[in-house]
Every structure is written in C-alpha cells, then in structure tokens.
Amino acid sequence: MDKLIIEGGVSLHGEVLVSGAKNAALPILCAGLLAETPLKLTRVPELRDVASTLKLLDTMGVKVNKQGDMVTLDASDVASFEATYEMVKTMRASILVLGPLLARFGTARVSLPGGCAIGSRPVDLHIKGLQAMGAAMHITHGYIQASTLHLPNRRLQGAKYYMDIVTVTGTENLMMAAALAQGITVLENAAKEPEVVDLAECLNKMGAKIKGAGTDTITIEGVERLTGAEHPIVCDRIEAGTYMVAVAMTGGEVTLKNARPDLLEAVIEKLREAGAQISTTAHSITVKSSGKLKAVNVRTAPHPAFPTDMQAQFMAMNTMAEGVSTVVETIFENRFMHVQELQRMGANIEVQGNTALVKGVAALEGANVMATDLRASAGLVLAGLVAEGETVIDRIYHLDRGYERLEEKLNQLGAKVRRAH
Numbered sequence: 001m002d003k004l005i006i007e008g009g010v011s012l013h014g015e016v017l018v019s020g021a022k023n024a025a026l027p028i029l030c031a032g033l034l035a036e037t038p039l040k041l042t043r044v045p046e047l048r049d050v051a052s053t054l055k056l057l058d059t060m061g062v063k064v065n066k067q068g069d070m071v072t073l074d075a076s077d078v079a080s081f082e083a084t085y086e087m088v089k090t091m092r093a094s095i096l097v098l099g100p101l102l103a104r105f106g107t108a109r110v111s112l113p114g115g116c117a118i119g120s121r122p123v124d125l126h127i128k129g130l131q132a133m134g135a136a137m138h139i140t141h142g143y144i145q146a147s148t149l150h151l152p153n154r155r156l157q158g159a160k161y162y163m164d165i166v167t168v169t170g171t172e173n174l175m176m177a178a179a180l181a182q183g184i185t186v187l188e189n190a191a192k193e194p195e196v197v198d199l200a201e202c203l204n205k206m207g208a209k210i211k212g213a214g215t216d217t218i219t220i221e222g223v224e225r226l227t228g229a230e231h232p233i234v235c236d237r238i239e240a241g242t243y244m245v246a247v248a249m250t251g252g253e254v255t256l257k258n259a260r261p262d263l264l265e266a267v268i269e270k271l272r273e274a275g276a277q278i279s280t281t282a283h284s285i286t287v288k289s290s291g292k293l294k295a296v297n298v299r300t301a302p303h304p305a306f307p308t309d310m311q312a313q314f315m316a317m318n319t320m321a322e323g324v325s326t327v328v329e330t331i332f333e334n335r336f337m338h339v340q341e342l343q344r345m346g347a348n349i350e351v352q353g354n355t356a357l358v359k360g361v362a363a364l365e366g367a368n369v370m371a372t373d374l375r376a377s378a379g380l381v382l383a384g385l386v387a388e389g390e391t392v393i394d395r396i397y398h399l400d401r402g403y404e405r406l407e408e409k410l411n412q413l414g415a416k417v418r419r420a421h
C-alpha cells in the first residue's frame, strides 16, 4: 500500500495551478447520462474518484473518451441502469447516477451507500425528493429500486420539495432529475455550494432551464430532452484552500493560479485572522506568511460559511499556532478521525462531542500516522510539512481520491515529499 514520506520544516515558494474540482466533476460526469448527444468537459481532474465514475458510466454503456483533462461522454446508447454495491462502496458519489438514470430512462437500480469514516451519511432526502416527483422508490437487498413507468409518458412530475437538511449531492441529484421532468420543480433549502452552481451552469448549456442555483431556492422548468455541450469544470476551492493553509503553516509565498477567491471567502478571512497575508485577483490568490500564526476558532456550516472539507486542515494549522482554539464540526458527526493521528505528532487536542479544543504547541514531531479519509489525510500532510523530522503517512489512497498530483505540486513549491510502495 502506498505511503507518503514527508520531511518537515521547509517553507513553500512559487506558483501552483489549481485543478478542476472533484465535487463538481463527479456530478457533471453523471449529468452526461442525461444528454442525447456527446458532452465535452475540460479541466477534469486526474483523480481516483473521476476514474471510478468513468468506469461506472462505461459499465452502463456510456462511451467515454479521455484525453488529458478533456473527457467526452456519449450516452446515446445506454444499456444498463445500475450502480452496483462494488462501485458505490468505492465512491459514495455514485449515488449521483440515480437522478439522471431515472429521469431519462424511467428506471434505476443503485446500491445504497453505507456509512463511512466521517459519518452515517444517509440518502433519505434524495429518495424522498424523487418520491415527491412521483417516482416509485423501493429499497430491497441494499439497493434503491426506482421507477417512473407508472407515470404519464413515464416522466417524473415537477414538484415543490423542501429539504429539511442542506444536502449537496441531494440537491444535485434532484436538480438533474427535475431537468427532464414534466413541469416545474422548486427545491427549497437547497445547497448553495459553488459545485451546485457549476452543475446548473453545465445543465443549462445542455438545454435545461434552471434558475436560482447558488441561492437556497432553485427552480427547474423541465424540458423534454437535453443535448451535449462544452463545459470547463470549476476550480477546486478545497484543493486551493489546502495549499493556502500549507503556505500559511510553513511560511513562504505562493500564488495559486486558476483559483477563485470569491468561492473561498470564509477560508480567506480565517487565514487572515491567523496572520497570513492574502492578496487576490479574479483568478488567482497569493498567500504570504512568516509561519508564525495565531490560533483561530472554526465552525463548519453549509456554504458560504466555513466548509467542513477544510476543517481537518485548519485543525492541523491550529495545533502549531499560538493560543487556544475551538473547532466545531456541525455537518458530519464523526469528522475528527485526524485528531488521534495529530496527537501522535505531539498535538494537544481534546474532543468533546462535536467540538475540539486545540492548544497550540511549540512544534509538531514527525511520526508514523494513518490516513482515515480524504481531508483527514490532507490535514496530516500539512502537519507533516511543518513537523520536526520525518512523517510517514499510510493509506494515502484516500488522498488520491481528491488531490491531483499532490506530491508533485508540493515538491514544485519546495516541499520534500515522496511516495513509497
């Protein structure tokens, strides 16, 4: 199993290009199922989750053509409407084929995702939303069996649906389903994440009629068919945020290219509060830091508040910052798996319920640690970059799910990171 070996204590300098966002690429690739003619996507990041999604689409009969960061999907001849347990267990985002399959083909069989390292993560709102649009939904043998065959013209029916919890992939699944429904769908308390907006923009290029993405009410006027289009995937704000915290912690000066400061306001504000200097243009962010930071309190919440996908990275930062801070996780019930591993590196953290109390220490120490999920792994990489001596991170396949060429990008900035088998 691959490991990452990091020699800590090097400051970062230079430029790094931010990749397309995993969390936008995955739903948009699934949206390819809705189009009757080829959908051409650019800036698709080279990630394990993207490879898994392309494999899943291929098993359904979608013709996939990948050249560098360009992917063309031809869903004119889809023959299978199933996402098996084997696929869904490697990647929860496979649930995003449910809405498109049902809307276009009137039938879908998708394995229920189980819980995962960060929480139980049910998909009840995806299911209830589709039910509200008239679909027959049954759960048997761990699979969601969905059908519209009893509906007029076998089409989902537009509906008003209020989601009592803000769910990102739930909003995306329902938005994709509603795009081909008969009539108007209104999604209330919708997720406002930039990846939802990117998906809506792509769907609109494909012929959908979606308004309000980026606000908490999304209105979708269903159309009879969607066609292909061309779309570049929005930049990955979480990848960008991770590099920003890296520079703040190690000290140095780095410019992120293809970054959108308007999508990272909460993160930028917290980094400034910690003492990093940040300057921006519309498509770049420069972080300058002495490496001496003040601890900052963090509370995760849906966009535009502080993202849960940046919590582990800020926890790592607070462990070596001056002062005491609280990190409150309000989205997932078990997203503190990095705490034990950071403690192995000398961090002083106490967890009570969904709150971690972090007391900054003078220095972290390199150690052998285990990556448990994607962002926990990112937090450990950041800790390793500033720790004294060598940090060995095991199970880094989690990182490969969501960070494109991580060690290459870090080394380009001067870090000393290598992969071992």
Ligand SMILES: CC(=O)N[C@H]1[C@@H](OP(=O)(O)OP(=O)(O)OC[C@H]2O[C@@H](n3ccc(=O)[nH]c3=O)[C@H](O)[C@@H]2O)O[C@H](CO)[C@@H](O)[C@@H]1O
Binding pocket: 023, 026, 093, 119, 120, 121, 122, 123, 124, 125, 126, 127, 165, 166, 167, 168, 169, 170, 195, 308, 309, 331, 332, 333
């Ligand atoms: C592929 C992708 O885009 N993943 C992101 C997406 O995950 P994902 O879309 O799975 O996360 P959700 O926004 O759905 O989850 C938010 C909360 O709602 C709960 N919930 C969700 C759906 C549902 O039907 N019932 C329910 O109770 C979840 O358990 C969680 O407590 O948003 C998360 C929150 O920003 C991010 O951490 C993930 O990186």
Ligand SMILES: C=C(OP(=O)(O)O)C(=O)O
Binding pocket: 023, 092, 093, 309, 374, 375, 402
């Ligand atoms: C939790 C994440 O991803 P996923 O929803 O794909 O598990 C993440 O990107 O941090």
